[in-house]
Amino acid sequence: xxxxxxxxxxxxxxxxxxxxxxxxxxxxxxxxxxxxxxxxxxxxxxxxxxxxxxxxxxxxxxxxxxxxxxxxxxxxxxxxxxxxxxxxxxxxxxxxxxxxxxxxxxxxxxxxxxxxxxxxxxxxxxxxxxxxxxxxxxxxxxxxxxxxxxxxxxxxxxxxxxxxxxxxxxxxxxxxxxxxxxxxxxxxxxxxxxxxxxxxxxxxxxxxxxxxxxxxxxxxxxxxxxxxxxxxxxxxxxxxxxxxxxxxxxxxxxxxxxxxxxxxxxxxxxxxxxxxxxxxxxxxxxxxxxxxxxxxxxxxxxxxxxxxxxxxxxxxxxxxxxxxxxxxxxxxxxxxxxxxxxxxxxxxxxxxxxxxxxxxxxxxxxxxxxxxxxxxxxxxxxxxxxxxxxxxxxxxxxxxxxxxxxxxxxxxxxxxxxxxxxxxxxxxxxxxxxxxxxxxxxxxxxxxxxxxxx
Amino acid sequence: xxxxxxxxxxxxxxxxxxxxxxxxxxxxxxxxxxxxxxxxxxxxxxxxxxxxxxxxxxxxxxxxxxxxxxxxxxxxxxxxxxxxxxxxxxxxxxxxxxxxxxxxxxxxxxxxxxxxxxxxxxxxxxxxxxxxxxxxxxxxxxxxxxxxxxxxxxxxxxxxxxxxxxxxxxxxxxxxxxxxxxxxxxxxxxxxxxxxxxxxxxxxxxxxxxxxxxxxxxxxxxxxxxxxxxxxxxxxxxxxxxxxxxxxxxxxxxxxxxxxxxxxxxxxxxxxxxxxxxxxxxxxxxxxxxxxxxxxxxxxxxxxxxxxxxxxxxxxxxxxxxxxxxxxxxxxxxxxxxxxxxxxxxxxxxxxxxxxxxxxxxxxxxxxxxxxxxxxxxxxxxxxxxxxxxxxxxxxxxxxxxxxxxxxxxxxxxxxxxxxxxxxxxxxxxxxxxxxxxxxxxxxxxxxxxxxxx
Numbered sequence: 001x002x003x004x005x006x007x008x009x010x011x012x013x014x015x016x017x018x019x020x021x022x023x024x025x026x027x028x029x030x031x032x033x034x035x036x037x038x039x040x041x042x043x044x045x046x047x048x049x050x051x052x053x054x055x056x057x058x059x060x061x062x063x064x065x066x067x068x069x070x071x072x073x074x075x076x077x078x079x080x081x082x083x084x085x086x087x088x089x090x091x092x093x094x095x096x097x098x099x100x101x102x103x104x105x106x107x108x109x110x111x112x113x114x115x116x117x118x119x120x121x122x123x124x125x126x127x128x129x130x131x132x133x134x135x136x137x138x139x140x141x142x143x144x145x146x147x148x149x150x151x152x153x154x155x156x157x158x159x160x161x162x163x164x165x166x167x168x169x170x171x172x173x174x175x176x177x178x179x180x181x182x183x184x185x186x187x188x189x190x191x192x193x194x195x196x197x198x199x200x201x202x203x204x205x206x207x208x209x210x211x212x213x214x215x216x217x218x219x220x221x222x223x224x225x226x227x228x229x230x231x232x233x234x235x236x237x238x239x240x241x242x243x244x245x246x247x248x249x250x251x252x253x254x255x256x257x258x259x260x261x262x263x264x265x266x267x268x269x270x271x272x273x274x275x276x277x278x279x280x281x282x283x284x285x286x287x288x289x290x291x292x293x294x295x296x297x298x299x300x301x302x303x304x305x306x307x308x309x310x311x312x313x314x315x316x317x318x319x320x321x322x323x324x325x326x327x328x329x330x331x332x333x334x335x336x337x338x339x340x341x342x343x344x345x346x347x348x349x350x351x352x353x354x355x356x357x358x359x360x361x362x363x364x365x366x367x368x369x370x371x372x373x374x375x376x377x378x379x380x381x382x383x384x385x386x387x388x389x390x391x392x393x394x395x396x397x398x399x400x401x402x403x404x405x406x407x408x409x410x411x412x413x414x415x416x417x418x419x420x421x422x423x424x425x426x427x428x429x430x431x432x433x434x435x436x437x438x439x440x441x442x443x444x445x446x447x448x449x450x451x452x453x454x
Numbered sequence: 455x456x457x458x459x460x461x462x463x464x465x466x467x468x469x470x471x472x473x474x475x476x477x478x479x480x481x482x483x484x485x486x487x488x489x490x491x492x493x494x495x496x497x498x499x500x501x502x503x504x505x506x507x508x509x510x511x512x513x514x515x516x517x518x519x520x521x522x523x524x525x526x527x528x529x530x531x532x533x534x535x536x537x538x539x540x541x542x543x544x545x546x547x548x549x550x551x552x553x554x555x556x557x558x559x560x561x562x563x564x565x566x567x568x569x570x571x572x573x574x575x576x577x578x579x580x581x582x583x584x585x586x587x588x589x590x591x592x593x594x595x596x597x598x599x600x601x602x603x604x605x606x607x608x609x610x611x612x613x614x615x616x617x618x619x620x621x622x623x624x625x626x627x628x629x630x631x632x633x634x635x636x637x638x639x640x641x642x643x644x645x646x647x648x649x650x651x652x653x654x655x656x657x658x659x660x661x662x663x664x665x666x667x668x669x670x671x672x673x674x675x676x677x678x679x680x681x682x683x684x685x686x687x688x689x690x691x692x693x694x695x696x697x698x699x700x701x702x703x704x705x706x707x708x709x710x711x712x713x714x715x716x717x718x719x720x721x722x723x724x725x726x727x728x729x730x731x732x733x734x735x736x737x738x739x740x741x742x743x744x745x746x747x748x749x750x751x752x753x754x755x756x757x758x759x760x761x762x763x764x765x766x767x768x769x770x771x772x773x774x775x776x777x778x779x780x781x782x783x784x785x786x787x788x789x790x791x792x793x794x795x796x797x798x799x800x801x802x803x804x805x806x807x808x809x810x811x812x813x814x815x816x817x818x819x820x821x822x823x824x825x826x827x828x829x830x831x832x833x834x835x836x837x838x839x840x841x842x843x844x845x846x847x848x849x850x851x852x853x854x855x856x857x858x859x860x861x862x863x864x865x866x867x868x869x870x871x872x873x874x875x876x877x878x879x880x881x882x883x884x885x886x887x888x889x890x891x892x893x894x895x896x897x898x899x900x901x902x903x904x905x906x907x908x
Contacts, residue, residue, distance in 0.1 A: 011893065048828055048888045062828035164887075303893045304886040325881060332885035345885050374502055374516035407861060407891070410884045414868030417882040427779060428871040430864045431786035431799050432758040433618075434502045437861070439465065439757045 001030040004317060005094055005104035007084045008251075009037035010044065011303050012284025012310035013110030014066065016274070017076055019314025019322075027319045033076050034104075036096060038083035041138050042068050047303055049141040050168035053148070054175045060138055084111075089258045092279055106279055106317055109255070109268060110310065113248035113285035113301045115140075120219045121244055129220060131227040132242045135165055144243075151240045153177035158230045158237055160217055161245035162188040164333045167200065167344070169243050170209055174337035181210040181237050183230065188213055191331065191346055192398055195365055196384050199400040200335065200344055207338025210237075248301050250286040263288060267299055272323035274313025281317060283309035283324075290326035293349055293395065293416055294357040302331060328416040329396075332406045343406030347413040348396030351386060360389040364450045368442030370404040372434035381405040383446035387422035389454055394422045397443070404436070408443050422451045455484040458771060459548055459558035461538045462705075463491035464498065465757050466738025466764035467564030468520065470728070471530055473768030473776075481773045487530050488558075490550060492537035495592050496522050501757055503595040504622035507602070508629045514592055538565075543712045546733060560733055560771055563709065563722060564764065567702035567739035567755045569594075574673045575698055583674060585681040586696045589619055598697075605694045607631030612684045612691055614671055615699035616642040618787045621654065621798070623697050624663055628791035635664040635691050637684065642667055645785065645800055646852055649819055650838050653854040654789065654798055661792025664691075702755050704740040717742060721753055726777035728767025735771060737763035737778075744780035747803055747849065747870055748811040756785060782870040783850075786860045797860030801867040802850030805840060814843040818904045822896030824858040826888035835859040837900035841876035843908055848876045851897070858890070862897050876905045 004020055006013045017033045024031035043065040051057050061067075071078050086095040087107065094102045115134030123129055131147065134140055148155075157173045159166050162184035173180045182188075182204060188211065189197035204211050212232070221229030221236065229238045250266045260277045262268060268282040272290075276282045285301035287309070308324050315322035330347040354361040363386045371377040379402020386396040397412035399405050415425045426447035432439055440448070458474055460467045471487045478485035497519040505511050515521075525532050540549040541561065548556045569588030577583055585601065588594055602609075611627045613620050616638035627634045636642075636658060642665065643651035658665050666686070675683030675690065683692045704720045714731045716722060722736040726744075730736045739755035741763070762778050769776035784801040808815040817840045825831035833856020840850040851866035853859050869879045880901035886893055894902070 045826060045828070045888065045893070047886075047893075048826060051829060051888055056830055057828045302886065304883070304895075307893045308881060327883040330883040330885045332887045332890055334887070334889055336889075343890075347883070347885070372499060372502060374499070374511045375505060376510055404858075404861065407858065407885060408864070410862070410865035410895075411868045413883050413885065414865045414874075414878075415872070417878060418869070418872035418874055420868075420872055424868075424871060427762060429758070429781040429784040429801070429867050431784045431801070431861060431867065432501075432756065433786045433788070434499065434505055435788055435790075436786055436797075439499070439501075439761045441758075441864075 001032055003103065003105045004031060004033045004108060005102050005106070006033060006035040006108040006110060007094065008110035008112055008284070009035050009042040009071070009078060010110070010112055010284070011306035013108065014043045014071065015307050015310030016108050016110060016283060016314035016317065018074060019311045020318045021075055023315045023318035023320040029318055031318055034102065035071070035076055035078045036082040036084055036102070037078065037080050039137065040080055042066060042071055042078070044138050045303070046136055049135055049138070050165065050172045052141050053144050053169065054172035060141060063138065084254050086254055087258055089260060089277065089280060106281060108313065108317070109252070109276070109280065109282040109286060110284045111251035111286045113250045115244070116247050116249050117244055118246065120217060123225055129222060129225050129227050131240060132220070132244065134244050135169055136248065147241055148176050148178065151178070154179065155240040156181065156238060157241045157243060158183060158239040159243045159245060160230070161247070162186070163190065163245060163247070164331065165245040167204070167335050168333060169245060170204060171335050171337040174207060174209070181212065181239070183212045183215040183217060183232055185214065185216050189344065192344070193351060193384055196382065196398045196400050199382055200342060203335050203340040203342045207335070207340040248285065252286050265299065269297055270309065270313070272312065272325055273316035274309060281313050283313045291329050292326040293328060294353060296353070298329065300327070300329065328413050330409060330413045332409060334406065341402060342400055343402065344400050345406040345409035346396070346398040347409050348394070348416050349386065350396065354386060354388070354395050359395065361386045361395055362389050362450055362454050364446070364453060366442070366446035366449050368445055369438055370402055370442065371436060372438055375434050377404070377435045379403055379405065381442055383442060385422065385446045385450045387450050387454060392421040392423060392451070392454055394420055394425055411443060422447050422454070426451050455486055457557065457559045458485060458487045458562060459556055460487060460489040460562040460564060461548065462564035462566055462738070463489045463496040463525070463532060464564070464566055464738070465760035467562060468497045468525065469761050469764030470562050470564060470737060470768035470771065472528060473765045474772045475529055477769045477772035477774040483772055485772055488556065489525070489530055489532045490536040490538055490556070491532065491534050493591065494534055496520060496525055496532070498592050499757070500590055503589055503592070504619065504626045506595050507598050507623065508626035514595060517592065538708050540708055541712055543714060543731065543734060560735060562767065562771070563706070563730070563734065563736040563740060564738045565705035565740045567704045569698070570701050570703050571698055572671070572700065574671060577679055583676060583679050583681050585694060586674070586698065588698050589623055590702065601695055602630050602632065605632070608633065609694040610635065610692060611695045611697060612637060612693040613697045613699060614684070615701070616640070617644065617699060617701070618785065619699035621658070621789050622787060623699060624658060625789050625791040628661060628663070635666065635693070637666045637669040637671060637686055639668065639670050643798065646798070647805060647838055650836065650852045650854050653836055654796060657789050657794040657796045661794040702739065706740050719753065723751055724763065724767070726766065726779055727770035728763060735767050737767045745783050746780040747782060748807060750807070752783065754781070754783065782867050784863060784867045786863060788860065795856060796854055797856065798854050799860040799863035800850070800852040801863050802848070802870050803840065804850065808840060808842070808849050813849065815840045815849055816843050816904055816908050818900070818907060820896070820900035820903050822899055823892055824856055824896065825890060826892055829888050831858070831889045833857055833859065835896055837896060839876065839900045839904045841904050841908060846875040846877060846905070846908055848874055848879055865897060876901050876908070880905050
């Protein structure tokens with residue numbers, strides 16, 4: 001009987017746990033799986049929390065894909081509120097906060113990446129000031145709903161950070177009738193090229209968001225321990241609430257001092273089967289992922305990678321051969337509030353990535369339409385396409401546009417997955433009918449224009 | 455000076471003509487282009503006509519991508535109302551209906567494929583009975599708008615044929631307040647597998663369409679020369695109007711007797727550059743296209759192929775190297791009327807195609823959601839996935855579902871284009887955020903389930 005100990009009961013951990021049991025059953029292997037979760041929830045959708053805050057989701061239970069009860073029913077041993085504080089990889093034991101020691105044969109690290117709270121957000125006791133918080137856990141979501149309710153319409157929210165979560169929270173707050181300021185150290189939406197992030201910025205501003213670019217937050221204004229404003233290097237803003245969405249950090253402190261290698265940022269780098277060291281496996285937000293296009297390790301804490309890598313890990317753990325062969329750096333969101341609606345998507349390298357990889361990128365932004373121009377479904381879309389001059393290889397695609405723009409990125413992601421060229425993207429057989437596309441899909445017009453410039 | 459004579463001024467012909475001029479300019483070649491069009495319109499969207507009939511488009515001029523005037527401005531010689539009736543490929547001349555003879559160096563056949571009217575629809579003089587017609591040209595569209603107007607709400611339309619056009623016309627008629635019967639010889643939507651076409655049939659019926667499957671039309675009921683009903687092998691139906699959408703046929707009669715090879719159905723089979731014979735080129739609906747997956751020639755008269763092949767042809771004609779490397783049999787439409795909304799898409803082989811190619815297909819239908827289940831955007835979708843048992847190669851994907859279902863087919867089309875496996879589809883990096891997908895995109899869940907069965 002192989003004893004598998006999984007640390008963390010969200011997407012990666014639970015995908016691994018269930019797949020390990022399935023594969024073991026199929027292969028006739030004896031396997032026991034124990035899952036330790038330091039929080040109070042399993043398998044919840046962190047990505048759904050902004051939509052719960054916005055009012056799209058009524059019951060936070062809807063964000064839970066599988067409850068602890070459901071997990072237990074499939075033969076797992078699941079311990080909630082149980083935090084691993086130390087691991088001895090030689091003895092193959094894990095010690096939890098209350099001192100209990102778990103012996104294992106195989107350890108699966110799926111501890112995720114909690115949201116970062118900078119020093120300026122913290123009271124001397126290390127907790128956030130009243131009215132200040134992050135957006136990561138179900139508890140965070142519940143706290144924000146209470147704060148929104150308490151503050152009431154017309155109250156003002158400052159969102160620090162303009163990544164995916166920042167933009168999604170700005171949408172939620174506007175839709176709840178709150179005033180919104182977004183502060184970002186960068187030009188906004190740092191995962192997009194400047195010319196594309198400008199389009200998102202415009203939508204935010206048009207929706208009534210006060211957007212401050214290049215703003216480094218230096219501290220809070222306080223009334224007692226309650227926030228009343230935010231200071232940055234260029235100004236101040238009164239605020240009833242402050243949402244901090246400046247990133248996440250791998251929860252791997254308990255591995256420091258073991259032989260499990262960590263990056264400077266504390267991330268793990270598992271192989272396609274999830275192995276990180278002898279008897280130790282990892283997947284999900286505590287890991288970096290391999291980007292196929294330039295074979296680079298990057299930190300992309302996204303549920304879709306966590307699910308895939310977790311599943312491959314679980315299968316491999318039980319003698320299967322599934323593997324997670326990296327990703328192409330695809331992501332998507334939208335901003336829908338204040339009369340604005342934009343879908344935002346990207347896949348592949350940034351221009352900076354391409355130059356760092358020694359490539360010679362050819363880049364162009366094309367404007368077009370999501371449907372035939374005469375159809376009511378036609379919405380404008382801007383598409384940034386980058387290809388390599390020497391090999392014509394497609395390197396990256398970014399889209400900002402109306403309904404139907406965003407998921408077009410998937411066709412480009414498929415070309416990147418296969419190492420295809422910008423000509424493949426331009427000439428392959430995408431679906432056309434007037435409500436859905438122009439006769440040359442706008443993605444293909446954009447690719448063709450880049451192809452013509454090489 | 456090379457004299458290029460293009461026959462047909464729609465998607466393929468005009469793509470070829472303009473690209474030939476552009477490439478010639480770039481390459482410093484002397485080229486004159488004359489275009490002969492037997493009709494009165496250039497470069498119009500036949501695909502848009504059902505939406506004009508439905509009321510989405512007010513001005514038929516919106517369906518014209520480029521008018522004759524605009525074409526002339528780019529240096530073409532364009533003759534409207536000029537039908538080629540004979541070609542002498544040895545002498546390199548084309549004779550038009552009024553007897554005029556055009557000498558050419560290179561002939562481009564882009565004559566398209568007019569809609570078929572069966573004998574039962576025709577008066578002794580060869581024209582359709584009053585109230586009966588097809589849906590192909592702008593003139594057809596205008597005639598239908600007049601007939602709809604004249605018949606008034608509550609009138610009854612019988613649509614013969616349940617392909618893309620049949621379903622789109624059923625939508626248009628319902629949205630105009632007409633009663634609709636659809637008769638089809640098959641199970642409906644013959645380009646879909648039965649289990650998928652059943653879903654479309656259900657939507658039609660739920661929208662109030664009277665749908666008769668397996669009905670072979672045998673004749674019309676007439677009052678004088680005006681239709682009053684339709685007879686088929688199993689019954690009759692009173693009708694004020696009869697839309698015939700049973701297919702199209704290549705307009706290549708003027709090539710019979712020349713050395714240009716035609717298929718039994720009268721289609722041309724151009725190479726990737728558009729060549730069909732010495733000095734003769736062809737593209738668009740008068741041609742078959744090569745399906746990459748099984749290397750089969752198939753008749754798929756679609757604007758997207760016409761545009762691509764026309765462009766490659768025009769470039770090649772003027773010394774360029776663009777080529778149309780076939781297609782993967784992708785298509786899409788929707789049915790949106792009577793409270794129903796379904797998107798319908800397919801790419802790749804049918805089960806019958808796969809078996810004819812000697813493959814051993816593994817097939818499964820998966821039901822899922824277009825967005826995370828807790829989001830208001832979540833709509834049901836059914837996905838049919840087929841892969842080859844021996845090689846795991848993806849062979850085909852079909853989708854029927856709500857908003858956002860249809861264009862998902864593009865990601866599958868990209869995998870087919872690259873000759874990828876069902877595992878590529880299952881594991882590649884598709885975009886995830888709650889308004890757009892589940893963490894494993896439903897397309898990937900469907901692919902994974904097939905992968906697990908191989």
